[in-house]
Amino acid sequence: MKLNGKTILITGGTSGIGMEFANQLSAAGNTVLVTGRGAERIRKVRQTLQNVHVFQSDASEPSEIASLQREVLSKFPALSVIINNAGIMRNLDLNKIEGGADVAREIAIDLSGPILMTQQFLDHLLQQNESLIVNVSSGFALVPFSMSPIYSAAKAGLHAYTRCLRMQMKGTSVKVIELIPPGTETPMFRGEFAKEFKGQKAMDAKVLVKKAIAGIEANQDEIRPGLARVLGVMSRLAPDFMMAQITKMSTPKP
């Protein structure tokens, strides 16, 4: 699909990869809508990306997803692209875990959220001549990262769901693409993992999004920039070795 003149909804578009998508897609002549939760991030996007429409909405809460759908479709009936990008990644020691609420929350944001968003908008997308769902998973969907067990499990689940969705959408107007980013320079990458990823180079978000847009326009089913391509190959050739290597590389540095 050519990404020009389209109406595009991006979840988690107030920071990092989502905000960069909003920036590049808006500059390419699309009508861009983004969601996010934090008021300060929303204010910043409104200030810096003035053509972008911002909705305060939690992409993991069923009631908020339903009201987002009503509001978006009444104001932007030409919506034809959804990028399920919102995500969180926690550094979790399973030996010290207390209660289950945080775990359920991480699964809700990284896995149930994109599934519920898809369900909520699917009828509408099926009625368009040409439409697109992009699910943003992670290289850790292919090779799990032991310090982020819930995230890795949720993203592996999203990878499986996206493959099923693609198969079921065959012969319809809905194209399904998975973006599998490698480590990318965003607040998520440096946040909880400042010690683990210290000194590690990540892909520039601008470069990642350029590659993602090129992959979408080339109709690729899965877009695996940089190290994500290596992880894909190694997950088949030597999965245990690769998982151990990632853990070793990410042992906290002083």
Ligand SMILES: NC(=O)c1ccc[n+]([C@@H]2O[C@H](COP(=O)([O-])OP(=O)(O)OC[C@H]3O[C@@H](n4cnc5c(N)ncnc54)[C@H](OP(=O)(O)O)[C@@H]3O)[C@@H](O)[C@H]2O)c1
């Ligand atoms: N950066 C990497 O190295 C990397 C690698 C592989 C995959 N990814 C994936 O790429 C996506 C974007 O990550 P990023 O690095 O750009 O992270 P980021 O800079 O932390 O941005 C995440 C965005 O998602 C929003 N968000 C989080 N939970 C949300 C929710 N429940 N509802 C609505 N918005 C929500 C955040 O805003 P609020 O918190 O204010 O809501 C923010 O706008 C994620 O799915 C992530 O897993 C990232």
